[in-house]
Structure formats: structure tokens, C-alpha cells
Amino acid sequence: xxxxxxxxxxxxxxxxxxxxxxxxxxxxxxxxxxxxxxxxxxxxxxxxxxxxxxxxxxxxxxxxxxxxxxxxxxxxxxxxxxxxxxxxxxxxxxxxxxxxxxxxxxxxxxxxxxxxxxxxxxxxxxxxxxxxxxxxxxxxxxxxxxxxxxxxxxxxxxxxxx
Numbered sequence: 001x002x003x004x005x006x007x008x009x010x011x012x013x014x015x016x017x018x019x020x021x022x023x024x025x026x027x028x029x030x031x032x033x034x035x036x037x038x039x040x041x042x043x044x045x046x047x048x049x050x051x052x053x054x055x056x057x058x059x060x061x062x063x064x065x066x067x068x069x070x071x072x073x074x075x076x077x078x079x080x081x082x083x084x085x086x087x088x089x090x091x092x093x094x095x096x097x098x099x100x101x102x103x104x105x106x107x108x109x110x111x112x113x114x115x116x117x118x119x120x121x122x123x124x125x126x127x128x129x130x131x132x133x134x135x136x137x138x139x140x141x142x143x144x145x146x147x148x149x150x151x152x153x154x155x156x157x158x159x160x161x162x
Contacts, residue, residue: 009085009162013060016087016162021055022112022125022134023091023156028104032141039105039139046105046139052112052130053156054123056092060084061159069159077159085162093154097124102145106156109134 026046029037060080061069067078069088077088089108111134114125138160148154 006085010083013085013087013160013162014083016110016137016160017058019110020112020134021058021089021137022052022109023055023089024052024107024109024133025050025098025103025156026105026107027102028141028145030104032104033145036141036143039141043139044136045133046107048105049127050101050103051098051127052109052125052133053091053093053097054125055089056123057090059088061086061088069157071157071159075159087160087162089158089160091156093124093148093156095153096150097148098154099148099150102147103142104145105139105141107139108137108158108160110137111135 024046027048027050029047060083061067061077062080062084063086064076064078067076069077069079071077077086111132112130113132113134115129115131118129138158146154
């Protein structure tokens with residue numbers, strides 16, 4: 001049986017970062033507030049998309065018990081100057097983006113395409129401003145709804161391990 005080596009995984013991580021990445025946020029199902037459903041490997045989209053946020057920043061990381069980057073579940077990472085199989089993806093929302101909507105699901109898409117003619121500085125898009133959603137890379141249902149307000153920015157950070 002063949003294996004996918006760490007060097008191959010690093011190559012795939014570098015390759016993925018050459019593609020446009022967007023975080024889709026969605027309303028999900030209100031029933032998840034009391035009984036959370038796990039995402040399925042066959043899923044290709046969110047249940048109810050609110051909007052898409054263009055990747056703000058990405059960098060390679062290493063697992064590090066003393067790292068400055070912490071994620072849920074007690075996982076810690078530190079930035080790496082060389083490519084690794086772990087990429088940190090950050091999506092920073094501006095004030096007012098996706099404001100006052102309960103967010104119950106998030107997914108990262110690769111190769112998303114927006115409609116033409118939009119300002120080059122625009123980084124948040126409504127579903128009607130997306131012509132091709134791309135390929136769903138990760139999908140997460142949140143155990144508690146999150147929401148932003150006009151006075152509260154949002155940020156989603158995850159480490160994608162290949």
C-alpha cells in the first residue's frame with residue numbers, strides 16, 4: 001500500500017495556496033442550536049450561505065506546544081519560514097460585514113470566482129456576487145452560533161493540515 005509522504009503533503013499545501021481561497025459563512029440549521037449535526041464528507045456546499053470572505057493572510061506553521069497560535073482543542077502552532085504540510089488561514093472581517101446574522105457553519109472554498117466589475121479592494125461578497133463557488137475544502141458546523149455586529153469585527157482562523 002502506498003502512502004502520501006510528508007514532502008508530498010507539503011507540496012499539496014503549497015499548491016493549494018496558489019488558488020483563490022474564500023471562507024463561506026452560513027446560517028446552517030436552527031436545530032443545530034440544540035443538536036449539532038456533523039458535516040458529511042460528501043458535502044459540497046453549506047446549507048444556507050450568507051456570504052464569502054476572501055483569504056486575508058496565509059502562512060505555514062508547525063505544531064508547537066509553546067506556539068503563539070492557539071486553536072480550539074488545545075492545539076498550538078508557530079509560524080514556519082519554510083513550507084510545511086500545515087497552513088494557517090486567516091479571514092478578517094471588517095466592521096459591518098455579515099453583521100447581526102447567526103453563523104452556524106463555515107466552509108473554505110478553493111477556486112471561487114466573483115462577478116466582474118467589482119472593486120478590486122472588495123473582500124466580502126454576497127452569494128449573488130459569486131459566479132462559481134469552487135470546491136469545498138473544509139466544512140465545520142459550529143457548536144454555538146456566532147455573530148458579528150456593526151461594532152464588532154470578526155475573524156476566522158484555522159490550520160489546514162494535509
